[in-house]
Amino acid sequence: MGKRSRTKARDQAPAGEVGPRQPCPCGSGRRYKACHGSVDGPAAVFVNRPFEGLPGECDIVAMRELVQSATAPLTLAGDGRTVRLSTLLPMAAPAMVREGGDIWLGLQVRHNFGDPSRDLGAVLVSALESEPGIVGLTDPPGEGPRLQDLVTGTTLEVTVHQGFEHWIDDQDDQAGLAAALDQANASVNPTARLGSVQSAYWTDVGPKEHLRWVMPEPEDRLLDALARLHAAGRDRLVPDGRFVGMFRAHGLLTPVWDLPVGTGSEALEEPAAKFAEDLAEALADESALTGDERAARSGLANRQVTIR
Known part of the structure; x- marks a missing residue:
């Protein structure tokens, strides 16, 4: 293995963890190895999932x-x-x-x-x-x-x-x-919390609308389940809408959908509830991912953005 390959392997992190060269989840803007990943840094106080155990x-x-x-x-x-x-x-x-x-x-x-x-x-x-x-x-x-x-x-x-x-x-x-x-x-965009599912928020930012849905499942299991649905074409909530990626914040993933202007929150209630049912089924599936599902998982993982 060449030097470049060894460096790449060393800097990679297991799924769900932060690599040393990735941005620190604390939001400082520094690399993890120079912030909370440093032996002399503030790693002792960093908590990956700080709100775990709180209601909601x-x-x-x-x-x-x-x-x-x-x-x-x-x-x-x-x-x-x-x-x-x-x-x-x-x-x-x-x-x-x-x-x-x-x-x-x-x-x-x-x-x-x-x-x-x-x-x-x-x-x-x-x-x-x-x-x-x-x-x-x-x-x-x-x-x-x-x-x-x-x-x-x-x-x-x-x-x-x-x-x-x-x-x-x-x-x-x-x-x-x-x-x-x-x-x-003047800075507030129209926003609504869906009633049919937990912790899903529609917002209208002008040029487009989004649904951002914070999910509590462990990252690896959730990525597998989302990959199964993505590969099967079962992750589209409304016509011309699409699942575009995920935020990672405070130890949780937030899948994000882009939606056509004019969709509104009410039109999402029924398809979001159906997606929640499909997701629960995919989460319960413990079989190995197929080739298409592995490719979908890799694509989804590459579209994660850590914001905290």
């Missing part, structure tokens, strides 16, 4: 990485208080304590210390002890509780918003905030 793990991933405006209530363990989990808070604040004592917790923030769930836990603990105002996180959270340690429940009730009016729904004087709200709302 897939929806939390979608809210953090894909959906522009959505909220969901979280119930605190112990006292039963409710915290509002939000995709984005004003000024990308990690948390806000409102005048009435309500706590809002933000998912889309500027900091990233390797384990978003521990970051959220630290911010929430701080917010529970803070006066009204913005609560931030400027240093690594250390060994404090993760969000999984602080909340309870088995489901997550997500509400998708077409703007950020919920930022001021507890304000008596809303007129003075209209200009800032209009500016924020």
